Amino acid sequence: METLALQKEATTVQTTTTISGSEAVLKALLAEKVDTVFGYPGGAIMPIYDALYDYNDRLKHILVRHEQGAIHAAQGYARVSGKVGVVFATSGPGATNLVTGLADAMIDSTPVVCITGQVFAHLLGTDAFQETDVINITTPVTKWNYQVTDATEIPSVLAKAFYIAGSGRPGPVVIDITKNAQLQMFEYAGYKRCEHIRSYRPKPIVRKEYIQQAAQLINGAERPFIIFGQGVVLGKAEKEFLRFVEKSGIPAAWTIMGMGAIPTDHPLAAGMLGMHGNYGPNLLTNECDVLIAIGMRFDDRVTGRLDKYAKQAKIVHLDIDPAEIDKNVKTAVPVWGDCKETLPLLTELIEQKVYPQWLQRFKDCQAKEDQKVIQNELHPAGDVMTMGEVLRNLNELTNGEAIIVTDVGQHQMVACRYAKMNNTRSNVTSGGLGTMGFALPAAIGAAYGDPSRTTVAIIGDGGFQMTLQELGTIMQFKPNVKIMILNNQFLGMVRQWQELFHQRRYSFVDITSPDFVQVAKGFGIPGQSVSDRKDLRSALETMINADGSYLLEVMVGKENNVFPMVPQGRGVAEIVLGSDEV
Template identity: 45%
Template sequence: MTGAEIIVKTLIYNKVKFIFGYPGGAVMPIYDSLFTYKKQIKHILTRHEQGSIHAAQGYARVTGKPGICLSTSGPGSSNLITGLADALIDSTPLLCITGQVSSNLLGTDAFQEIDIIDISIPVTKWNFQITKPDQIFEVISKGLNIATNGRPGPILIDITKNTQVQQLNQVIIFPPKTKTNLKTQNKINKKELQKVIKTIKKARKPIIIIGQGVKLANAENQLKQFAEKTNIPVASTLLGMGILKTNHNLNYGMLGMHGNYQNNILILKSDLIIAIGLRFDDRLIGNIKTISPKTLIIHIDIDNYEINKRLKPTIYLLGNLKHNLNYLIKNFKTNSTEKWVKTFNLLKKVERKYVKEKEFIKNKIGITMPEVINYINLYKKTNCILVTDVGQHQMSASRYFNFTTLKSQITSGGLGTMGFALPAAIGAKIGAKRRQVICIVGDGGFQMTIQELGTIMQYEIPIKIIILNNNFLGMVKQWQDLFFNRRFSNTKIYNPNFTNLSKAYNIKSKKVFVKEKLKENIKKMLKSKEVFLIEILVEKEYNTLPMIPTEKSVSKICF
């Protein structure tokens, strides 16, 4: 058995069903073996390696399984770096296999040789270079375990070409005796949990902030029960959107730079912050010095690295969120926060008056981004998955999309990768065939991975693509508008005819530039069973509000 065949059989043994990749010289033996086992593993040929890793991310986000990515050496492997960084900061489980020149050529600057191991160290949870075929099963199996164990993340395994073609003398019977199995410690600290319960009971103005860690722990139901039992208002990070249904009475939406008014104002008045499965990044809290030193902080997370990184918690709990929440639900009795909840509702009305009503002015000639999201809400399926790129449309979609089911939001949060959405939507649809996938992109980010329309065409992937086109790099323009005296330096963008381009890929398309035609065309697209692209010309003079200037207090929120 060759090393390449062991690689493929190891993946099959570990129940891998899909691989996203792009072939090249240093992985040709693996691709030859994939041809033999194409009934067991389906390979999705993307149009660029960055497309393949973002597709693997989309697949991982909806399934909870590691997304598998395969690329050749040199530029093939270096094109994965952005996706690896994105996956690391957003805790997405990936296994990336890269080809490498033969072992005897390592360090000689051979054709398409780069030191991908050293390059990828800062953007991977773990990496390893295989130079012998007898290492393959153990290393790949270990990599898959590490990717999903504890806080998920990306793994890169580099395999030299001679290893792929080398024959092993001994016969390997799957599964081999060697087996790697890592387990997370799931013990809970009852003493600290009792402190948490006593602290919550004493609080009169508590707020819960939820992050993606709740999704990764599959603890959405436990979070809902915990919020309802304690009757505490819930705010969310960008990646935490969709954990609670949008219409839940305790869900007050997003917190942070473009978050909801009530959350950003009242977090400064709270006497207790309960942070669950999140990192206190700069766009969530802003200037941390404005948080009162009298405010108590409870931080629950699986990763010790996130504890005390920006805000020092009064109490912290490490470990599995589901187990910690189950204990709190079981042992917590009653809470009195009615006045505090009423305050949230009052400020929610303030935002509705000064922000939302302006977003939906009917006699306005131009189309606004929130109007588009509103019509999507009318006609989307309840099992829908929202995939967004990065920019103004991302914030508008996250604020106004009606989340009705679990695992329904995919976006690039920590890294903010433009070009993420289109390939991620491909992976999401492959991972969740029965669910509707809506991909919302800006005209700038769309063109960074536009070639993946070829992947959609080849595999007939029926996603719905909505381009919100304002002929500007909208979010950068917004900053120039608000903070750089409207000096719009290099943010105006001249675009191709997106609908004609999509037709070249045999994709149905429609352009909408009149408000009166918006509703009927969104309905037509979402009712279609095929892939459909709709380009909507939205207002150029539009800013996503509210907004907190960078490094400012959340109290500086502006309309």
């Protein structure tokens, strides 16, 4: 017995090795199959960067130009690849620069793990150089965060971080590691992935009775309507969703975050919901008898005035996050669970149906919108170029196969209204937080997330100036990003509101821009600016066919507005098609 015990001890000794906390961080990333890290070094994270020097062959590190760029890139990477995005940043300002991205990832449920350096544990709370209370600053904008002060915790904490970020309703996680823990040598016994935390329930248990009740409601409906959000994409349930839609024969409209989960030209695709969504989906929300909401959270930009929202409808809400059920809109049947599990169960119980008359209502609305808005936007009669016609030309060149990354504002709404998408994970935008400056770094991340596809970043002249330093990242690491600036020489969305609701008092929306083509040139990125329609098509072709990154600036109408619009404070059925109706 004694020898056996000794032998056993001997084998365990052989399986552990002495490594530093920093090396344990990198081993954890490799075990989690991370291939790309976006980051920026600094004093408190130097030991990790020192270890990275030896891991450079296995782990790609993209040096961004600002930590906000790192986290947006990680978001873009995660949204396109379906994997967890990873960020390195130093303590203090490095960490606080992540906050906007964390808030963005939190509200758009993007899986990101940020590893921040922190001052030595013995200096915590002493106002040391570059010390900031990262854990408390990031608590409201993280799904989970944790400070590591001892290296032995690193493997298990990182395993938890990846599990929490990627499971259930995904979200951002911050792991703050003090410098002493990064330097500390310890007995490393290998990495074990985390699969269960007793206090954490990523997926509520599916309850069959609710599935049955939902199916009953759907089968008895005369005018059912599906509205879906990013939950379908996050649950990797696109196929299950498509089968549900096709068997049910019910028209399906998407939130901005759900866009692309089914092809945008699918016969049952009803268009986009929300403030600048399509006419039919908004109007008919208040005419359907059963509203089936899947993986969406009834954001105020989708619902308009809540007391005028779908009051006539019985609402079935499928969501993985029980806190979303009944949060904004009262449901008749709450279907808790991962839609990858609940949708097939529901599809099995529903009858195969078609609703020709009901679908005709959507077609009639579409025709009205075509005539009043879309025709003029896609094929303008005047000389001034519209954002819509740029999108139409882009669609014709990319055939709906490109990844479209958008910033925030008018161009975002126009892009999401008119872009064609055949594939899921094609739409990367800041939906919930509305973060200007998101697109350029997110597009860099998207290009690494799926290098096989063309990534087009559509950005306004305002938003581009918020993070244009990331052109430096493109210059150095050469991800293939097609940058398209739709320049209306205004902060267009704010200007539109000032025009419509503030008596044209244009308060600080007149923004001047540098010569973007010259700026790009300074970063070694070719580009051109187009202000004449006759040059648009060939310029877009040049951009798409360029060997690497390319910047195309298109001068569009200065005071064009985005319609339709559900003005703030009104119900979805009060959607207007032009400024004459506001």
